[in-house]
Amino acid sequence: MPKTLAEKVYDAHVVRSAEGEPDLLYIDLHLVHEVTSPQAFDGLRAAGRPVRRPDLTMATEDHNVPTLDVLAPIADPVSRAQVEALRANAAEFGIRLAPMGDRDQGIVHVIGPQLGLTQPGMTIVCGDSHTSTHGAFGALAFGIGTSEVEHVLATQTLPQKRPRQMAVTVEGELPEGVSAKDVILAVIAQIGTNGAAGHVIEYRGSAIRALSMEARMTICNMSIEAGARAGMIAPDETTFAYLQGRPHAPQGADWDAAVEHWRSLHTDDGAVFDTEVVLHAADLAPFVTWGTNPGQGLPITGRVPDPAEFADDHERRAAEQALAYMGLTPGTPLREIEVDTVFLGSCTNGRIEDLRTAAELLRGRRIDPNTRMLVVPGSVGVKLQAEAEGLDRVFTEAGAEWRGAGCSMCLGMNPDQLAPGERSASTSNRNFQGRQGKGGRTHLVSPSVAAATALTGRLTAPADLTDAPATAGV
Amino acid sequence: MQPFTTHTGTAAPLRRSAVDTDQIIPAEYLKRITRTGFEDGLFVAWRTNEPDFVLNRPEHAGASILVAGPDFGTGSSREHACWALLDGGFRVVISSRFADIFRNNSTKSGLLTVVLPQADVEALWAAVEAEPATPVTVDLQARTVTHGDTTVPFEIDDYTRWRLLEGLDDVGLTERHLADIEAHEARRPPWLPTALPA
Numbered sequence: 032m033p034k035t036l037a038e039k040v041y042d043a044h045v046v047r048s049a050e051g052e053p054d055l056l057y058i059d060l061h062l063v064h065e066v067t068s069p070q071a072f073d074g075l076r077a078a079g080r081p082v083r084r085p086d087l088t089m090a091t092e093d094h095n096v097p098t099l100d101v102l103a104p105i106a107d108p109v110s111r112a113q114v115e116a117l118r119a120n121a122a123e124f125g126i127r128l129a130p131m132g133d134r135d136q137g138i139v140h141v142i143g144p145q146l147g148l149t150q151p152g153m154t155i156v157c158g159d160s161h162t163s164t165h166g167a168f169g170a171l172a173f174g175i176g177t178s179e180v181e182h183v184l185a186t187q188t189l190p191q192k193r194p195r196q197m198a199v200t201v202e203g204e205l206p207e208g209v210s211a212k213d214v215i216l217a218v219i220a221q222i223g224t225n226g227a228a229g230h231v232i233e234y235r236g237s238a239i240r241a242l243s244m245e246a247r248m249t250i251c252n253m254s255i256e257a258g259a260r261a262g263m264i265a266p267d268e269t270t271f272a273y274l275q276g277r278p279h280a281p282q283g284a285d286w287d288a289a290v291e292h293w294r295s296l297h298t299d300d301g302a303v304f305d306t307e308v309v310l311h312a313a314d315l316a317p318f319v320t321w322g323t324n325p326g327q328g329l330p331i332t333g334r335v336p337d338p339a340e341f342a343d344d345h346e347r348r349a350a351e352q353a354l355a356y357m358g359l360t361p362g363t364p365l366r367e368i369e370v371d372t373v374f375l376g377s378c379t380n381g382r383i384e385d386l387r388t389a390a391e392l393l394r395g396r397r398i399d400p401n402t403r404m405l406v407v408p409g410s411v412g413v414k415l416q417a418e419a420e421g422l423d424r425v426f427t428e429a430g431a432e433w434r435g436a437g438c439s440m441c442l443g444m445n446p447d448q449l450a451p452g453e454r455s456a457s458t459s460n461r462n463f464q465g466r467q468g469k470g471g472r473t474h475l476v477s478p479s480v481a482a483a484t485a486l487t488g489r490l491t492a493p494a495d496l497t498d499a500p501a502t503a504g505v
Numbered sequence: 506m507q508p509f510t511t512h513t514g515t516a517a518p519l520r521r522s523a524v525d526t527d528q529i530i531p532a533e534y535l536k537r538i539t540r541t542g543f544e545d546g547l548f549v550a551w552r553t554n555e556p557d558f559v560l561n562r563p564e565h566a567g568a569s570i571l572v573a574g575p576d577f578g579t580g581s582s583r584e585h586a587c588w589a590l591l592d593g594g595f596r597v598v599i600s601s602r603f604a605d606i607f608r609n610n611s612t613k614s615g616l617l618t619v620v621l622p623q624a625d626v627e628a629l630w631a632a633v634e635a636e637p638a639t640p641v642t643v644d645l646q647a648r649t650v651t652h653g654d655t656t657v658p659f660e661i662d663d664y665t666r667w668r669l670l671e672g673l674d675d676v677g678l679t680e681r682h683l684a685d686i687e688a689h690e691a692r693r694p695p696w697l698p699t700a701l702p703a
Contacts (some may be wrong), residue, residue, distance in 0.1 A: 047685040052664050057689045069538035091702035109536040116538045126698050148698050160582040176584030178613035187677045224523055225576040228605055260605055278703035281696035289696040324523055345522035412516040442532040465550050469679055
């Protein structure tokens with residue numbers, strides 16, 4: 032029987048299947064960070080259980096870490112205690128940890144691919160909803176809660192219900208200035224923040240196949256913002272080229288055997304999706320959010336919507352609440368919204384290509400004097416690469432701040448936060464109320480919109496920039 | 506986890522859709538390394554900034570059943586959202602639709618999530634707004650929600666219901682299948698990576 036990509040990976044990992052019970056699924060890689068693991072390790076200790084496969088488990092420090100003075104002890108005692116708990120647990124249970132200061136440290140979803148630990152056809156979990164990022168390689172990767180973290184630590188398996196299958200097909204060529212971030216924001220605006228509930232999304236079509244691995248990761252990363260259990264893209268030559276030579280990628284004969292298997296990981300002709308969504312690449316534009324969930328977005332050429340125009344009661348009330356929180360008036364052109372802070376980073380857009388895209392626009396220009404811009408590489412590896420390319424100097428010469436690696440301003444768990452009422456353009460994944468700091472107001476954008484916005488101080492698409500860089504052509 | 510059989514209490518009507526996990530408990534409250542004590546973060550922004558927020562109203566103090574709009578629990582995988590609700594005195598959340606990870610976490614932590622059609626949610630909202638002291642009974646044995654003369658059924662799969670009724674933890678159940686796990690491990694392709702330093 033023809034199968035989808037997700038079904039192939041799922042079926043290859045079923046340890047046990049019985050009528051009336053969830054399937055037991057084997058987990059090939061378990062990524063761990065400091066926030067969602069301490070209670071899981073406590074559970075193991077209380078029951079006297081070891082970690083079944085420490086060799087398939089990798090931990091790092093990301094959510095709580097400051098991005099300034101990264102080698103100093105964390106000033107916040109509560110954050111420090113959480114990070115220290117992870118260090119103690121990793122040592123006690125024999126798990127590899129990339130701590131602050133380590134060259135492999137970074138956001139958990141950035142380091143997995145960077146190290147070559149993320150490979151096609153694997154099952155990957157982490158106590159973090161953006162684990163869907165790893166699906167860009169054709170892995171089945173999903174976020175789990177702390178009880179499940181404990182379950183995977185103890186058994187290397189998870190009870191699972193077979194997911195439903197959704198195809199999101201994007202055909203055609205993306206217009207200039209339209210990125211993976213704009214594609215996924217458009218998808219979420221179309222299907223809603225829980226529109227893919229119960230489903231694994233497979234992103235397909237010529238526009239997806241044309242994307243780099245890092246752009247594919249941006250798309251899969253935000254699958255959870257559409258409510259999906261996971262997002263996947265079939266592996267291809269782009270995937271293999273990205274993986275080859277990475278520290279944990281197979282080598283020699285193993286590489287050949289792996290690639291042969293990986294080539295079979297695609298949806299068969301005739302396989303059936305439960306739900307299908309189609310977008311035309313040529314119709315897409317740079318997207319920004321105006322509200323307080325990632326589905327409340329529009330092309331940047333639009334205006335703040337009038338809640339009265341929403342037919343659905345819940346959507347209308349949600350829009351009213353969102354505009355009240357965001358301090359926005361219906362009818363305002365999105366490009367007239369002034370921002371205080373621009374955040375470039377996160378597991379969505381904190382990789383080297385994202386930094387290159389932004390640096391390209393900032394080179395030879397100065398950001399708006401009333402706007403601050405934080406540039407936060409997703410990992411130490413990304414930071415070192417960017418510095419080798421001189422991108423750090425492009426950012427600092429433009430007036431932006433160049434920081435250490437971490438989750439940073441994506442979520443208010445570390446010192447990088449918005450003040451109450453402060454407005455940001457952010458390349459992260461969530462514009463929920465208070466997500467970037469109590470009372471903070473978030474507009475989700477792509478890296479190029481972030482850079483253009485930093486230059487003008489209001490939401491701006493790169494095509495809107497009229498000035499020539501001071502060192503044009505360099 | 507604490508078994509759930511049947512629960513009777515008063516209900517708080519939360520007339521909001523797509524309540525995300527950052528509203529249920531913001532990230533700054535996730536730094537605790539214990540499994541309890543998360544009630545201080547529960548809906549803290551709304552409790553602080555909105556005097557009229559449902560959980561600030563005296564008539565809903567002591568509510569143990571939260572009746573929310575559709576798409577409750579979207580966003581992060583933090584099980585802390587379930588713990589905060591439990592620590593805040595809630596045993597049940599009713600909504601017409603939940604986010605997957607939140608719902609999955611609820612079944613691991615002993616918080617019962619009940620899916621009812623939106624029309625039944627609206628009727629429940631109307632009933633408890635008219636009379637906040639209305640006792641609401643959620644019976645997992647019978648799979649019903651009762652308020653006043655109204656009893657409506659809800660669906661939950663037999664396996665999840667059994668685990669909740671017994672308060673069973675999954676690790677113990679899975680350990681019965683150790684032989685199957687070992688057999689799978691013997692079949693894994695040799696090229697798969699380990700996380701050991703390369």
